[in-house]
Structures are given as structure tokens and as C-alpha cells.
Amino acid sequence: MKTQKILIVDDELSVRELLSEMITYTCGYPTDCAVDGLDGLDKIQHNEYELVFTDMKMPRLNGLDFLKKVKMQKPYLPVVLITAYSNIDLAVKAMKEGASDFVTKPFKPQELKLIIDKLLSEKMFLSEIAEDCDCNMVMEKLNSNLYQKLREISTLYFASAELDEIFDNKELFEKTVDIAERLFKVKEASFGIVQDTNIEIKNAVGCEKKMLPIKGTIFEKVLRTKTYYIAPPGEINPHNGAPLNSPFFSIPFILNGKVVGVLSLSKKINDMEFGDNEILLAMALAKKAGLKMENNALYESIFSNLMNTLNSLITVIGIRDFYTKQHSERIVAYALGIAETMQCGEDIKDIIRVGGFLHDIGKIGVSDTVLLKPTRLNDDEIAQIRMHPVLGDNIIKPLGYFPKERLIIRHHHENYNGTGYPDGLAAGEIPFIARIVSIVDTYDAMTTDRPYRKALGHDVAVAELQRCAGTQFDPEIVKAFCSRPPMSKSDMKKHSDLNYLGHYIQREKVESYNQ
Numbered sequence: 001m002k003t004q005k006i007l008i009v010d011d012e013l014s015v016r017e018l019l020s021e022m023i024t025y026t027c028g029y030p031t032d033c034a035v036d037g038l039d040g041l042d043k044i045q046h047n048e049y050e051l052v053f054t055d056m057k058m059p060r061l062n063g064l065d066f067l068k069k070v071k072m073q074k075p076y077l078p079v080v081l082i083t084a085y086s087n088i089d090l091a092v093k094a095m096k097e098g099a100s101d102f103v104t105k106p107f108k109p110q111e112l113k114l115i116i117d118k119l120l121s122e123k124m125f126l127s128e129i130a131e132d133c134d135c136n137m138v139m140e141k142l143n144s145n146l147y148q149k150l151r152e153i154s155t156l157y158f159a160s161a162e163l164d165e166i167f168d169n170k171e172l173f174e175k176t177v178d179i180a181e182r183l184f185k186v187k188e189a190s191f192g193i194v195q196d197t198n199i200e201i202k203n204a205v206g207c208e209k210k211m212l213p214i215k216g217t218i219f220e221k222v223l224r225t226k227t228y229y230i231a232p233p234g235e236i237n238p239h240n241g242a243p244l245n246s247p248f249f250s251i252p253f254i255l256n257g258k259v260v261g262v263l264s265l266s267k268k269i270n271d272m273e274f275g276d277n278e279i280l281l282a283m284a285l286a287k288k289a290g291l292k293m294e295n296n297a298l299y300e301s302i303f304s305n306l307m308n309t310l311n312s313l314i315t316v317i318g319i320r321d322f323y324t325k326q327h328s329e330r331i332v333a334y335a336l337g338i339a340e341t342m343q344c345g346e347d348i349k350d351i352i353r354v355g356g357f358l359h360d361i362g363k364i365g366v367s368d369t370v371l372l373k374p375t376r377l378n379d380d381e382i383a384q385i386r387m388h389p390v391l392g393d394n395i396i397k398p399l400g401y402f403p404k405e406r407l408i409i410r411h412h413h414e415n416y417n418g419t420g421y422p423d424g425l426a427a428g429e430i431p432f433i434a435r436i437v438s439i440v441d442t443y444d445a446m447t448t449d450r451p452y453r454k455a456l457g458h459d460v461a462v463a464e465l466q467r468c469a470g471t472q473f474d475p476e477i478v479k480a481f482c483s484r485p486p487m488s489k490s491d492m493k494k495h496s497d498l499n500y501l502g503h504y505i506q507r508e509k510v511e512s513y514n515q
């Protein structure tokens with residue numbers, strides 16, 4: 001047992017006890033505990049410690065403020081922050097304030113040992129050079145140490161940023177292997193996921209993509225211990241069954257406490273061994289990629305539920321009012337025609353596809369007697385119908401997505417001269433996509449049989465749109481619509497397919513990630 005103590009500052013008794021037990025058992029250091037930042041400062045003033053672990057969220061004095069005060073009192077005392085999850089921004093902020101490292105819960109004995117060994121050897125290095133009287137040499141050593149630390153942090157930061165850009169697990173596997181190969185300078189790298197009793201290699205460099213058995217292999221050790229394992233030369237390479245010539249490093253991907261995959265690295269260029277810093281870096285990379293996998297899975301499930309809900313809403317409208325459903329399908333087709341003529345991008349077309357389908361969703365909140373009334377509506381009934389844009393907006397708003405589609409839902413009855421509803425917007429104040437839908441909405445109403453009148457012909461409807469250009473409608477969009485021939489039935493059918501939603505989900509995911 002060593003003599004110098006390690007201080008643990010945390011307001012949770014269970015965390016203090018667990019960490020204390022792990023540090024003493026794994027590293028042989030006695031520990032001392034403080035219940036919050038102020039208690040910790042008091043202990044540091046009256047005792048000597050090798051290093052300090054501190055929680056972030058604590059009453060009286062939080063982890064970052066505690067860290068700042070410690071650094072003012074004892075600049076050379078290493079402080080490690082305890083965080084609930086892997087957060088690179090918080091880690092960078094803490095490093096700027098002088099933290100030496102950070103650990104995430106749940107704690108792993110091997111990870112703790114690596115961090116403690118690394119920090120104490122750095123501390124020893126600093127005290128050795130402090131005794132050195134050659135100032136130039138001291139500066140050189142300090143600079144090289146600092147450069148190494150900056151390189152590690154920036155490498156992890158850029159790797160993390162690269163993974164943030166990925167929304168598909170297949171791409172995530174490829175990118176993780178690619179980053180690992182570059183970062184650790186290995187000739188062989190693979191990523192596999194656990195499939196019953198096997199590891200299915202999803203992406204690999206320098207080895208084959210295939211099913212590998214878990215039982216009796218290095219993978220079995222990683223799955224059982226839920227932590228990394230470095231197999232020494234002589235053990236069996238799970239990729240080819242031959243004895244290893246160089247260390248084989250396997251790191252688990254953990255989701256919800258379960259190992260779901262393994263990242264493996266071997267054959268380092270120059271036959272070097274994996275250093276402590278590289279082990280920590282690899283574990284941080286695996287943790288980041290694991291979180292990303294979890295996020296992707298969560299988004300898949302959220303969006304598929306969302307799309308099911310929207311499909312159900314559209315179906316409900318269709319059952320209740322067949323006209324509204326068919327009308328919505330035709331609206332999308334006509335609006336896409338305008339978008340094509342006006343050379344709009346795919347992003348606008350996607351908004352039209354969903355927003356057009358849902359533009360009258362607020363009619364769910366209008367009573368049957370009004371919505372399905374076969375004769376002309378009185379003033380009260382018209383007022384009820386006029387509520388549907390706001391009702392529709394209120395239905396979609398709580399979903400937290402489709403902000404642009406909601407503009408169509410809310411504003412498709414605004415008039416170009418400001419006399420429409422619900423907000424009385426005029427000209428450029430009315431969102432462009434809502435101005436498109438307003439025109440095709442009226443065109444479809446005019447060219448469809450209604451219980452109280454017969455459909456008008458295409459030419460008559462177009463003449464009416466042109467008459468109202470500049471008052472009810474945007475003249476430029478009317479011009480674009482009128483320059484097109486009447487839409488054929490086959491063109492109409494092409495646009496009424498709901499399969500576009502898959503593509504749409506992907507775009508929405510990218511946007512919500514970037515927010």
C-alpha cells in the first residue's frame with residue numbers, strides 16, 4: 001500500500017465508496033473523501049494528496065469552481081473530473097481550466113488505473129524537471145509535454161466532429177475503422193457487431209469481413225469483462241486463427257450496459273506497442289462511436305413513430321372526408337409542377353410533399369356537420385372552417401419537427417394583398433411555399449365537382465387565377481403555373497406515392513442533428 005492519499009470529492013456517498021474501493025484495490029492508494037467542493041478545499045489546505053477526483057455537480061461549490069480554486073492553491077496537484085456521460089465540450093472546458101483528465105461513469109478499474117498511473121508519472125516528471133537547473137532544457141521538456149497533450153485533445157476533438165456528421169450506422173462503422181487506422185497507425189483494423197455467438201465484421205482494413213466465433217477467443221474476454229484487452233504476441237488472432245506476431249488491441253462498444261460490438265486494432269506500423277495515452281484515446285473513440293450508434297437507433301425509432309402517426313392522421317382524414325384526401329394528393333402534384341418550373345431545389349420539393357399532404361390536417365378539428373355539409377355554409381360555419389390552418393399548426397407543433405411544413409399548414413389561406421387568414425400576411429411576408437399551395441389549392445377547388453356546383457374547366461380556372469394575380473395570388477407563381485399544360489393523370493399518380501417519406505426522414509434527421 002502506498003502512503004500518499006488520493007482525494008475523492010463527491011456529494012454522493014455511493015460514488016465516494018465505489019471509487020474509493022476501486023482506487024485502493026486496483027492501484028494500492030489509500031483514499032480520503034470530501035462531501036462537496038468546500039469540504040474538499042478544506043481537506044486540500046490541511047493535507048497532502050497525490051491527486052484529486054471531483055464530481056461536476058455538487059452543492060455549495062461545483063466541480064469547475066472547485067477546480068479553479070485548487071489550481072490557485074496548488075497548481076501542480078492533478079485534478080480529474082467525474083462526468084455522467086462522455087462530453088467533449090465539457091472536457092475541453094475543464095482542460096482549459098487546468099483539469100488533468102476526466103472519467104465517465106460507470107467507472108472501470110482498468111481505466112482508472114491508466115489515468116492514475118499516467119498522471120502520477122507526469123507529476124513525477126514535472127517535479128524532476130523542477131529540480132533541473134537548466135532553464136532551456138526545462139522549457140523544452142515542458143513544451144514537448146504540452147504539445148503531446150494538445151495533439152491528443154485535438155485528435156479526439158476532430159475524430160468526434162467527424163463522427164458527428166454521420167447518421168447511418170453502416171457509414172459509422174466505416175468511419176470508425178478509418179479513424180482508428182489513421183489515429184493508431186495500424187495495418188489491421190476491424191469493427192464487428194455481436195450476432196448471437198459470433199462477431200460479424202462490418203468493416204475492416206487489412207483483414208476480411210466475415211463471421212468470427214466468440215467462444216474461446218480474445219472477443220470472449222472483451223465481452224465478459226466489458227473492457228479493453230490487449231492480447232500479447234503468441235495468443236491466437238481471431239481473424240485468421242494463427243498465433244499473433246504483435247499485440248492485438250480490442251475495445252468494446254457498449255450500449256445500455258451491453259457489449260454490442262468490438263473495435264480491433266493490430267500490427268502497429270514500426271511494431272510499436274499500444275501506449276497508455278493511445279489506450280485512453282481508443283476508449284474515448286469507442287465511447288463516442290457507441291453514443292453515436294445509440295443516438296442513431298433512437299432517431300430511427302422516433303422518426304418511424306412520427307411517420308406512422310402522420311400516416312394515421314392522413315388516413316383518418318381520408319376515411320372521414322375522401323375529397324380532402326384526394327385534394328391533398330392533387331395539391332402535392334400541382335405544387336411540385338410549379339416547383340419544377342421555378343427550378344426549386346429538392347429541399348423545397350420535400351417540404352411541399354409533406355406540407356402539401358398535411359395542409360388541411362386542421363380539418364380534423366372541424367365538426368362533421370360543417371365539413372361534410374352538402375349546401376353552402378353560413379357565416380358561423382365559414383368561421384369554423386377558417387380555424388383549420390391554426391388547428392393544423394397546433395396539431396403538428398408538439399411533434400417538434402416540420403417547422404417549414406407548418407408554414408404551409410398555417411399560411412395557405414393568406415392573400416397576396418393581406419386580406420387572407422389567419423394572420424393577414426401580405427406579399428413577401430407569406431412564406432414562398434405557402435404562396436404556391438394557395439394557388440394550387442384554389443385551382444383544385446375550382447376544377448373539382450363539389451356537392452353544390454360542377455367543376456370548372458382548366459382554361460376557365462387559369463383565367464380566374466390570372467384575374468386574381470397580384471391581389472389574391474403571387475403573380476410570378478401564377479405565371480409559372482399557367483405556363484404549364486394541365487397535369488396528366490399519370491403525372492398525378494407519380495406524385496401521390498408516400499414512399500418518399502424514407503428519403504424525407506433522412507433529410508429531417510440531418511437537419512435536426514445540425515440544429
Ligand SMILES: [Fe+2]
Binds near residue numbers: 359360412413
Ligand atoms: Fe385549407
